[in-house]
Amino acid sequence: MKILVTGGAGYIGSITDKLLKREGHETVVFDNLKYGHKESVTGKLVVGDLLNTEDLGKLKNEKFDVVIHFAAYALAGESMKHPSDYIKNNILGGLNLLDFMKEEGVKSIVFSSTCAIYGAPNSLPVSENSEKNPGSVYGESKLAFEKMLYWYDRIYGIKHMNLRYFNAAGAALDGSLGEDHDPETHLIPRAIKAALGQLEFELYGRDYDTPDGTVIRDYIHVEDLASAHLLAIEKLNETKKSDSYNLGVGRGYSNLEVIGMVKKVSGVDFPIKFAERREG
Incomplete structure (x- = not known):
């Protein structure tokens, strides 16, 4: 299959793109490289922004079979400080993508949604049927795009799979790709950097209603997450029906549990500076 991968130079996108190629698919990565890395893409890369319809024009007549849509701003805390940026990028950019798909006759999309x-x-x-009540503009922007997908299916017959990620972790098993954010906000790479003496570790919030007072999160390995996108494409091809799936492992670990494991594996008992909760 020929697959358009938006945001394919980012963390999850690049690892998924690599897996798609390994399985014999032809891919084109579309990324503005604001957060992605050119060196993470080994195949065709089109540099462009979804907010710029002229950039999307570079993809015309490629005859894609399916789109995997990763491209988005994805920091909940930041979305509370810069809400308009998230609304424009995640919703309006996504709308431009859907209109491009409509014009080009692309009838399937796998969407990188979120818990x-x-x-x-x-x-x-x-569960997938649990109440939807986003606590951040980021979450709201993803939910809004899911609703847009519903209408583009109903009106234009564009089928979708919403993959609602919990927390991606890890790296490509061959060590070729992994997390490389600037600034780094994710717990595990920050804890590793602290163990390496590269940063002072701050932990936000210890007053949550949990056994140790810190947030509990469900972590899923990024290669498992990447594999789920291939399964989603297979499901779309098989059923021709839109659907939504949560992607996690069903077990949570508190921030202090994760930090404790990093300390155990590294052998470094780095200090923790506790700070107030972050909004979002």
Whole structure:
């Protein structure tokens, strides 16, 4: 299959793109490289922004079979400080992509959604039918795009798979690709950097209603996440029906548990500076 991968120079996108190629698919990565890395893409890369329809024009007549849509701003805390940026990029950029698909006759899309659409759940486990109550503009922007996908299916027949990620972790097993954010906000790479003496470790919030007072998160390995996108494409091809899936492992680990494991594996008992909760 020929697959358009938006945001394919980023963390999850680049690892998924690599897996797609390994499975024999032809891919074209479309990325503005604001957060992505050119060196992470080994095949065709088109540098462009979804907010610029002229950039999308570079992809005309490629005859894609399916789109995997990763491209988005993805920091919940930042979205509360710069809401308009998230609304423009994640919603309006996504709308431009859908209109491009409509014009080009592309009838399938796999969407990189998020568990942030649920907000703070009232009960566990969280199912695909749980109440949607985003606690950040980021989560709201992803939920808004899911709703747009619903309407583009109903009106234009563009089928979709919403993959609602919990927390991606890890790297490509061959060590070729992994997390490389600037600034780095994710817990595990920050803890590793602290163990290496590269930063002072700050932990935000220790007053949550959990056994140790820190946030509990469900982590899924990034290669498992990448594999789920291939399964989503297979499911779309098989059923020709839109659907949504949560992607996690069903077990949570608190921030202090994760930090404790990094300390154990590294053998470095680095100090932790506790700070107030971050909004979002």
